[in-house]
Amino acid sequence: MAQQARAIQTRQSILLAAAAVFDERGYGSTTINEILARAGVTRGALYFHFASKEELALGVMEAQMDLGPLPPQLTKLQELVDQGLLLAHQLRHDPLVRASVGLAMEPWGEGLDRSAPFRSWIERLRTLLEAARTQGELLPHVSPEETAELLAGAFTGIQEMSQVLCERKDLQRRVAVMLHHVLPSISLPALLPTLDIAEDRAERLLALREAQEHG
Numbered sequence: 001m002a003q004q005a006r007a008i009q010t011r012q013s014i015l016l017a018a019a020a021v022f023d024e025r026g027y028g029s030t031t032i033n034e035i036l037a038r039a040g041v042t043r044g045a046l047y048f049h050f051a052s053k054e055e056l057a058l059g060v061m062e063a064q065m066d067l068g069p070l071p072p073q074l075t076k077l078q079e080l081v082d083q084g085l086l087l088a089h090q091l092r093h094d095p096l097v098r099a100s101v102g103l104a105m106e107p108w109g110e111g112l113d114r115s116a117p118f119r120s121w122i123e124r125l126r127t128l129l130e131a132a133r134t135q136g137e138l139l140p141h142v143s144p145e146e147t148a149e150l151l152a153g154a155f156t157g158i159q160e161m162s163q164v165l166c167e168r169k170d171l172q173r174r175v176a177v178m179l180h181h182v183l184p185s186i187s188l189p190a191l192l193p194t195l196d197i198a199e200d201r202a203e204r205l206l207a208l209r210e211a212q213e214h215g
Contacts, residue, residue, distance in 0.1 A: 010049065018060055018099075019060045021038055023098050060099050075132070075191060077137050081195055085175060088174075129186075139188060176201075
């Protein structure tokens with residue numbers, strides 16, 4: 001058990017180090033030696049977990065969807081809002097998530113599937129929207145699949161613009177503005193006043209999660 005725990009810890013340390021270097025230098029300029037130096041592990045330890053720099057990048061990209069558990073809400077639309085605002089928060093504060101998004105946006109290799117994070121995000125949103133439709137939260141015309149693709153695409157463009165303009169300092173505000181504009185076109189009007197789309201929503205959710213974990 002102790003050996004397995006050490007292996008998990010080593011793998012996570014390598015991923016975090018790779019994410020930090022990818023975030024700073026981009027995929028093309030990053031070398032394995034830089035990642036080794038940042039992680040403080042041997043070359044053998046790295047190659048035990050990841051056969052190449054490409055595998056490392058794919059491992060970092062997979063982390064984009066690991067936002068951790070969130071408190072269940074009365075409506076699925078609130079859970080959808082929470083997912084978007086939390087991802088915006090993580091893009092500002094979590095180098096692993098930030099690097100994963102950067103890698104997904106960067107044309108860094110031939111034959112490598114950069115579509116996986118986008119497909120995973122769309123599928124997560126579609127699942128929430130399907131559940132919202134089942135619970136009677138959506139307007140009759142709404143297609144969960146089309147709406148999921150729209151939200152994922154809009155979020156991608158907004159976070160990229162925010163990165164260029166101010167290193168994502170205003171990303172939570174921009175995502176909240178997007179949701180304020182989109183939700184009236186998909187939600188039953190009676191639900192709109194119940195949705196918490198405040199810029200500090202993610203911070204409050206994370207504080208609640210931490211309190212529950214230590215309570």
